Amino acid sequence: MPALAGRRNVVVLAVLALAALPAMANPYILYVANIALIYAILAVGLNLLLGYAGQFAFANAALFGIGAYATGLFQVRLGLSFWAAFPAAVVFTTLVGLVVALPALRLSGLYLALVTLAFAQLTQWVMLNWERVTFGAGGFRVPPLTFGALAPALGLYYLTLLLTGLLVAAAWNTVRSGVGRALVAVRDSEVAAESLAIDLARHKAIAFSLSALYAGVAGGLYSALLSFVAPEGFDLFQMVVQFSMVVVGGLGSVWGSVLGAGLLVGLQEALRAFKGAQEIAFGLLLMACIIFLPDGLISLVKRRARGWDEPLRAPDRPA
Amino acid sequence: MSRLVVRDVSIAFGGVVALDGVDLELAAGEIRGVIGPNGAGKTTLLNVICGINPPDRGAIALDGVPLVGEKPSAIAAHGLGRTFQATQLFRGMTVLENVMTGLHGRLTESVLGAAFRSRRLREAEAAAAARARDVLAFVGMQAFEGRLATELSFGQQRVIEIARALISEPRVLLLDEPAVGLSLNRITEVDALMRRIRDERGVSILLVEHVIRLVMDVSDRITVLSYGRKIAEGGPDEIRADPAVIEAYLGRDLHAGSPAP
Numbered sequence: 001m002p003a004l005a006g007r008r009n010v011v012v013l014a015v016l017a018l019a020a021l022p023a024m025a026n027p028y029i030l031y032v033a034n035i036a037l038i039y040a041i042l043a044v045g046l047n048l049l050l051g052y053a054g055q056f057a058f059a060n061a062a063l064f065g066i067g068a069y070a071t072g073l074f075q076v077r078l079g080l081s082f083w084a085a086f087p088a089a090v091v092f093t094t095l096v097g098l099v100v101a102l103p104a105l106r107l108s109g110l111y112l113a114l115v116t117l118a119f120a121q122l123t124q125w126v127m128l129n130w131e132r133v134t135f136g137a138g139g140f141r142v143p144p145l146t147f148g149a150l151a152p153a154l155g156l157y158y159l160t161l162l163l164t165g166l167l168v169a170a171a172w173n174t175v176r177s178g179v180g181r182a183l184v185a186v187r188d189s190e191v192a193a194e195s196l197a198i199d200l201a202r203h204k205a206i207a208f209s210l211s212a213l214y215a216g217v218a219g220g221l222y223s224a225l226l227s228f229v230a231p232e233g234f235d236l237f238q239m240v241v242q243f244s245m246v247v248v249g250g251l252g253s254v255w256g257s258v259l260g261a262g263l264l265v266g267l268q269e270a271l272r273a274f275k276g277a278q279e280i281a282f283g284l285l286l287m288a289c290i291i292f293l294p295d296g297l298i299s300l301v302k303r304r305a306r307g308w309d310e311p312l313r314a315p316d317r318p319a
Numbered sequence: 320m321s322r323l324v325v326r327d328v329s330i331a332f333g334g335v336v337a338l339d340g341v342d343l344e345l346a347a348g349e350i351r352g353v354i355g356p357n358g359a360g361k362t363t364l365l366n367v368i369c370g371i372n373p374p375d376r377g378a379i380a381l382d383g384v385p386l387v388g389e390k391p392s393a394i395a396a397h398g399l400g401r402t403f404q405a406t407q408l409f410r411g412m413t414v415l416e417n418v419m420t421g422l423h424g425r426l427t428e429s430v431l432g433a434a435f436r437s438r439r440l441r442e443a444e445a446a447a448a449a450r451a452r453d454v455l456a457f458v459g460m461q462a463f464e465g466r467l468a469t470e471l472s473f474g475q476q477r478v479i480e481i482a483r484a485l486i487s488e489p490r491v492l493l494l495d496e497p498a499v500g501l502s503l504n505r506i507t508e509v510d511a512l513m514r515r516i517r518d519e520r521g522v523s524i525l526l527v528e529h530v531i532r533l534v535m536d537v538s539d540r541i542t543v544l545s546y547g548r549k550i551a552e553g554g555p556d557e558i559r560a561d562p563a564v565i566e567a568y569l570g571r572d573l574h575a576g577s578p579a580p
Contacts, residue, residue: 170434177433177440178419178426178447184411185420192407194391195369195400196483197424206430252411313411313467 006307007255018161022154034157034225036265037164038218043245043257044171045214050243051252051314052175053207054187056109057116059100060242062123063212065234067093067219069127069134072142072229077133082145082224090216097212101205120239127231139230142223160221167214172254174210176311183207184252184312237279241268244286250296252314259297322347322523323368323399323491328377330367337363338374339547345491350517350524352538352555354531356567359544361527362404365493368525369401370394381491396424400489400522402480404496408468414479415464418451421483450486457519458482458512474505478512485516491523492516498530506530510537535559543567 003009021033046060070089074080080088103115127134134140147155174180185193186203194200223229241264249260264282271277289296295314302308323345330338338360345351353361366372368379370391379386386394395401400421409417426447432440455461458478468476477497484492494513498506510533516522528534534541535555543551543558545567551558558564 173436174430174433177436177444178423178428179430179433181412181416181420182423185409185423188409188411189407191371191391192403192409193420194371195395195403195407196421197392197396197487198420199390199392210430311416 003306005305008307015161015165019158022157027153030153030157031225032265032269034153034160034221036262037160038221038225039242039245039261039265040164040258041167041214041218041221042242043249043261044168044254045211045218046242047246047249047251047254047257048171048174048183048214049207049211050246051250051257052180052187052312053183053204055104055204055207056113057100057104057208058113058239059097059116059119060211060215061234061236061238062120063093063097063100063215064219064222064238064242065123065127065231066096067216068223068229068234069219070216071220072140072223073133075143076140082143086220086224089220090213093216093219094209094213097209097215098205100212101208104204104208105201120236124231124235127234134231137231139228142227142229144227145224156221156224160225163217163221167217168254168258171210171214175254179203179206180312240282240286244282248285248289248296250298250314252312253296253298253310255308255310256296256298259301263297320347321345322349322382323525324378324380325364325368326378326380328364328367328374328379330363330372330374330376336547338367340377341544341547341549343542343549343552345523345525346539347490347523348517348521349539350513350526350537352534352541353525353527353544354529354534354541354558355544358546359567360547361544362495363547364544365401365495365525365527368394369399369493392424395487395489398488398490399493400484400487400491401493402477402484402495402497404499406473406476406480408476408480408483410467410469412468413464414455414460414466414468414471415448415451417468417479418454418483418486419447421486422447422450424487451482454482454486455479457485457515474501477501477509481512481516485520485522488520489522491525493525493527495527496529497526498528498533506533509533513537 018033022030042064049055049057067089070092071086074085074088075082100116100119104112107115128137145152145156182198182203185198186200190200245260245264246257248264250256267281268278271281293299321344325341325343328338328341341364353364355361363372367374370386370389373387381397381399384397409420426443428440428443452461452464455464458481460478460482463471468479471479497509501509513524514537517524526534526538538555540552540554541558542549543564550563550567551561
């Protein structure tokens with residue numbers, strides 16, 4: 001018997017509510033919902049890399065930025081339309097993600113974290129200093145998007161909703177397949193994975209390029225939402241925000257990441273009036289979750305309601 | 320006919336010679352015990368065969384296919400399965416998921432097919448689960464399929480690891496001390512399981528083990544290593560009586576150089 005508050009019912013209800021939201025909400029609420037959807041894409045993609053494949057990498061904020069910059073610059077510098085620039089930027093970001101995967105084939109743990117952190121700083125530096133291409137610290141405006149008869153904000157919202165739905169479903173399907181098991185195998189024991197014919201390099205590359213693809217899509221949508229691209233949105237704090245969403249929601253849980261993204265975007269907006277309070281609140285929430293709820297908020301849902309089981313589990317923590 | 324041929328294999332780690340010109344031929348349907356004192360190179364031999372440590376010299380072939388220089392994952396895909404001294408189950412998976420992961424080399428799904436959960440993928444997943452249940456039944460662990468790997472006892476984890484290696488139907492199985500830390504009852508079960516793997520599934524087994532009773536009982540032939548060299552090879556009775564083996568294990572008698580009793 002399917003549980004009333006089971007995942008299927010809740011997800012269907014949430015999608016219906018999100019689809020109907022523009023009819024009820026004011027532009028500000030719609031904007032916040034749009035941001036939350038973009039972060040859901042980011043968090044789910046990062047979770048594939050961090051929670052499932054166990055690759056401790058700090059590149060996701062930079063890749064989000066590369067997706068946004070590439071979408072914007074392909075329009076402004078090359079004169080492409082958004083509909084050509086956006087997919088091209090996603091492909092470009094995915095390829096950059098593959099390059100970031102190269103050191104991961106040799107490094108792990110702390111060393112991988114350091115190399116990817118250096119990559120993130122380098123990306124910031126390029127955004128700030130390669131002014132002839134990136135317009136430097138001031139950023140640049142992106143041509144406003146049009147959707148024919150549909151209002152731009154509405155059109156972008158539905159595009160975001162569609163892509164979020166597709167990408168979350170794709171991630172959910174992936175972790176329920178042999179690909180998902182292979183990623184977790186690489187995370188839990190590299191020698192055992194290899195002894196079962198799982199190619200480490202191939203699966204690390206899959207994890208990195210998937211998370212980069214998600215970050216690229218999120219970045220392109222973000223640039224369209226703001227009609228503006230600047231370096232500061234893609235710094236280390238952005239990485240903290242994404243990590244928080246994944247950990248607060250639940251490492252190794254696709255639905256946890258969706259939950260974490262929604263909650264933290266809500267929190268961020270609620271605290272917008274109090275400058276500096278966001279960082280403090282995020283830090284406290286992250287610490288509280290790591291100490292008291294290591295499997296994230298989704299573990300509370302799983303305990304209270306039936307029908308939320310997921311295949312595969314969070315990475316093991318040393319006791 | 321020889322399944323696995325190891326010819327003149329040597330490997331050194333930073334000047335320490337771990338294996339020195341080792342030869343070994345594992346016949347089809349044979350259980351071969353590999354024994355030797357601590358540090359004799361037994362686990363190194365397994366790691367060299369499965370590609371974790373490529374040998375400095377020598378050749379290895381599985382059914383005529385050369386293995387040296389291939390990645391461990393490629394060697395596994397040729398039909399070589401193994402278990403580990405310190406059990407390496409995937410801790411984030413259930414027992415069933417662990418065993419299904421063993422089928423990886425046989426699944427031909429693409430990332431795209433997985434992301435869209437194609438009909439072909441769903442069928443392959445169902446078939447993989449069914450096969451995993453068959454193998455779990457074969458090792459007598461079908462009741463545990465939904466449990467997390469970490470919830471099982473030491474001995475149960477060992478058996479699941481064997482099932483995970485078996486599901487891809489390897490032709491050769493390398494077992495690294497499957498009996499260490501087990502009770503006598505459990506050791507008897509491992510003994511019976513190895514015979515069934517050989518007899519019912521036609522798998523050749525290379526067994527590295529310290530529990531001599533088990534090796535003597537289950538092995539068709541035994542290879543003895545000491546300080547990286549092969550010092551003896553033969554049936555259990557020959558090995559038991561071999562003076563070189565006795566000396567390697569017990570040392571030379573202080574009086575008159577005769578072997579210790």
